[in-house]
Amino acid sequence: MSRHRQFKRDIEEDEDYEDFDPMEDTDSPDYYIARVIEKTGPAHKDQVLKALQANDWNVQAAIKVINAAKQKTQKPAQKASPQKASPQKNAAPAPKQPEIKVAQPQIKIAEPSKKLEEDLPKLDAKSSSTEEVKTPHIEESKTPILSPQVSKQDLNADYPDIYPDIVHDGKPTVNLVVIGHVDAGKSTLMGHLLFLLGYIDPKVMHAYERDCKAIGKDSFQYAWVLDGTTEERQRGVTIDVACKEFSTENREVVLLDAPGHKDFVPNMISGAAQADAAILVIDSCQGAFESGFEGENHHGQTKEHSFLARSLGVSNLIVGVNKLDMMNWDQGRFLEIQNRLNPFLRTVGFRDNSVTYIPISGLGGVNLTSKPEIPELASWYNGPCLIELIDSLPPSQKDAKKPARLCIMDSYKLSHGTLLGQIVSGKIESGTISINDKIVIIPTGIKGRVKAIEKAGHSATKAYAGENVDVVLKDAEGDFGLVLPGHVLCSELYPVPQVKNFKIKAVTFDILFPVTREQNLIMHIQSLKIPVKVKRILQQIDPINGKVIKERPRCLTKFMSAILEIESSRRVCLEKFSNCKGLGRVTLRDHSETVMAGMVIELLE
Structure with missing residues (x-):
C-alpha cells in the first residue's frame, strides 16, 4: 500500500484557542458546503460554494439562495404538467404501473453481552446496559450529506455476523505504531531496521548519508527513510505519520512512525488509532528520559503517548530503551528506567505480561536484527532482538464478521499507474471488503461499487478487518471532492450511524484542571477532529468494578472514571464500542493537553 498522502495539519492547530469558538469548525470550506447541502438536499458543489462566497460564508443565506434557485427550475416543469388534466373522452386508459417493492435489509438483534471487553485504562464496561431494541429499519439515502432520522433503539442495535468464518491466506497482519518523546530516536531506529532488513537500497542510503553530512546532520541519515518531506528534514522532527510495510518470518507488518513533538499529538492519535x-522508544541518556517522562507540568510525551496508545486499543507494548550505547550499556540505567516506567504503565492499563523491555541502539543498529555481540551488553542481556519481538506480536484481532467499516485516511484520483480512478485509503476496522461490493461513504452519501483493492502493494480480491488498503471505486454517484479523512466507507446495507449526542465511559488523564459540565473540548476519532461539549457528567464510577460512586458529580479530576453525555458541533460517524471498537473509541483534548479518553456506550441522537 502506498504511503497515505498526508493532509498537512497546521502546526498551531491545538494552540491559541482564546479567540476560537470551538463549537464552530472553520477549517475547511467543505464543512460549510456540507452544512448547506444537509438542509437543501442535492446541489452542485460549485453552486453552493458561489452562494457561500457571495454571502460572506453565511450558511443560512446560502441555503435561501440555493432553495430559491431550485424553485425557479421547478416552476416550468410544474406548468408543463399540471396536477389536474381534463380527461379525453375517447382516450385509452393509462396502463397500470407495476408495483415495485423494495426489500429492506433486516438486522438480527444479537443478545446483549454480559460485559464489554475491558479496553480502556483500568476501565471495564459492565454497566451502561441499554434498553431492549427492535429490528432496525434503514432508509435509503436521499441527499448527498446524510442526516438519518432513526430512533435511539435503531442506533443502538447490535449488529449480526454477516460474513462467514475468515481463513486468511498468508501471514497475519500486525499494525505497529512507533511512539515516544521528541528526539528519542524513533525515526532513526525504524529507518535503520528497514535498511538492515533490506528494504532500503544501499545507493539510496548512501545518498541520504551524503546529503545529511552536507547540512551538518550526520546522524539523521536513517531518519530520512521515514521523514520524507522537506519540512521534516529541515526541522529534524517528524510531522506526519509515515507508513511503511515489511515482513518478518511470521508477520506482515504495517509500520506507522508517529511524531513525538507535542504540537503534533493529533497526528500521533491518527496513527495510534490504526x-x-x-514500540515505545525511550532516550536513556541522563536527563533525556526524565524530561520525556515528566516534561512540563508532569506531562512529558512519554506519558501522554502511552496513555493515548492504550486508550486507542493498543494492548501490547515493546519498550525500546534506546541510545544505551551512550550510557556504556549500563544495566543499572536500564533497570532504573524499567522500574520508573512499570508503575505508570500499569496505571494506564498495560498488563505486565504484555510489556517487554529491550536495550537497543537505533543509530548503531545494535540488537535490532541479531542478538548483541558487544561484551558490555551481552554480559547481562540474553533476550530476543527487536525483530524477534516484533515477529512474536499477536496479530490484529478485528471483527471480520461484522458489517464493513473502512475509516478513510486519504482520498484522491489517479489517471496513471496500477490504480486508476477514485481511490480511498485507510484501515478496515470491521467486516470484509470484496470486489464488486456495493458501498456507501458516510457522511457524503456517495454510493458505488468496489472496482479494485490493493494491500501491501499487491492487488487483491478481498480485504479483511485489520488490514490497511487502497480501494478503487466505480459507478460512484456523487461529488467525490467532498470525501475527507475521517469519513467512513461501509456496506450499503449497514451504513454507519451519525449522531450529535452520545454517552461515553471515560477515564481522565493526569489533568491539572477539572472537567466540568458545559466544557468545550476537541474530540479525536480516527483521523477526524471535531469540537464537542461536555453536556452532562452523569456518574462517577469505580475504575475497577464499574460501580457507581457518585451521581451527577460537579467535576472530574485526574485519573477518574465516569459516564458522560457529549454533544458534538455536528453529526459525526460513531458506533457503540460493542459494535465496532475502532469507531467506538474517542479522545478528548483541551488546547494542547489530553483530557480524557473513552468508549461510546450509547448513541442518543
Missing part, C-alpha cells in the same frame, strides 16, 4: 501494538 495500530494493534506499539
Whole structure:
C-alpha cells in the first residue's frame, strides 16, 4: 500500500484557542458546503460554494439562495404538467404501473453481552446496559450529506455476523505504531531496521548519508527513510505519520512512525488509532528520559503517548530503551528506567505480561536484527532482538464478521499507474471488503461499487478487518471532492450511524484542571477532529468494578472514571464500542493537553 498522502495539519492547530469558538469548525470550506447541502438536499458543489462566497460564508443565506434557485427550475416543469388534466373522452386508459417493492435489509438483534471487553485504562464496561431494541429499519439515502432520522433503539442495535468464518491466506497482519518523546530516536531506529532488513537500497542510503553530512546532520541519515518531506528534514522532527510495510518470518507488518513533538499529538492519535501494538522508544541518556517522562507540568510525551496508545486499543507494548550505547550499556540505567516506567504503565492499563523491555541502539543498529555481540551488553542481556519481538506480536484481532467499516485516511484520483480512478485509503476496522461490493461513504452519501483493492502493494480480491488498503471505486454517484479523512466507507446495507449526542465511559488523564459540565473540548476519532461539549457528567464510577460512586458529580479530576453525555458541533460517524471498537473509541483534548479518553456506550441522537 502506498504511503497515505498526508493532509498537512497546521502546526498551531491545538494552540491559541482564546479567540476560537470551538463549537464552530472553520477549517475547511467543505464543512460549510456540507452544512448547506444537509438542509437543501442535492446541489452542485460549485453552486453552493458561489452562494457561500457571495454571502460572506453565511450558511443560512446560502441555503435561501440555493432553495430559491431550485424553485425557479421547478416552476416550468410544474406548468408543463399540471396536477389536474381534463380527461379525453375517447382516450385509452393509462396502463397500470407495476408495483415495485423494495426489500429492506433486516438486522438480527444479537443478545446483549454480559460485559464489554475491558479496553480502556483500568476501565471495564459492565454497566451502561441499554434498553431492549427492535429490528432496525434503514432508509435509503436521499441527499448527498446524510442526516438519518432513526430512533435511539435503531442506533443502538447490535449488529449480526454477516460474513462467514475468515481463513486468511498468508501471514497475519500486525499494525505497529512507533511512539515516544521528541528526539528519542524513533525515526532513526525504524529507518535503520528497514535498511538492515533490506528494504532500503544501499545507493539510496548512501545518498541520504551524503546529503545529511552536507547540512551538518550526520546522524539523521536513517531518519530520512521515514521523514520524507522537506519540512521534516529541515526541522529534524517528524510531522506526519509515515507508513511503511515489511515482513518478518511470521508477520506482515504495517509500520506507522508517529511524531513525538507535542504540537503534533493529533497526528500521533491518527496513527495510534490504526495500530494493534506499539514500540515505545525511550532516550536513556541522563536527563533525556526524565524530561520525556515528566516534561512540563508532569506531562512529558512519554506519558501522554502511552496513555493515548492504550486508550486507542493498543494492548501490547515493546519498550525500546534506546541510545544505551551512550550510557556504556549500563544495566543499572536500564533497570532504573524499567522500574520508573512499570508503575505508570500499569496505571494506564498495560498488563505486565504484555510489556517487554529491550536495550537497543537505533543509530548503531545494535540488537535490532541479531542478538548483541558487544561484551558490555551481552554480559547481562540474553533476550530476543527487536525483530524477534516484533515477529512474536499477536496479530490484529478485528471483527471480520461484522458489517464493513473502512475509516478513510486519504482520498484522491489517479489517471496513471496500477490504480486508476477514485481511490480511498485507510484501515478496515470491521467486516470484509470484496470486489464488486456495493458501498456507501458516510457522511457524503456517495454510493458505488468496489472496482479494485490493493494491500501491501499487491492487488487483491478481498480485504479483511485489520488490514490497511487502497480501494478503487466505480459507478460512484456523487461529488467525490467532498470525501475527507475521517469519513467512513461501509456496506450499503449497514451504513454507519451519525449522531450529535452520545454517552461515553471515560477515564481522565493526569489533568491539572477539572472537567466540568458545559466544557468545550476537541474530540479525536480516527483521523477526524471535531469540537464537542461536555453536556452532562452523569456518574462517577469505580475504575475497577464499574460501580457507581457518585451521581451527577460537579467535576472530574485526574485519573477518574465516569459516564458522560457529549454533544458534538455536528453529526459525526460513531458506533457503540460493542459494535465496532475502532469507531467506538474517542479522545478528548483541551488546547494542547489530553483530557480524557473513552468508549461510546450509547448513541442518543
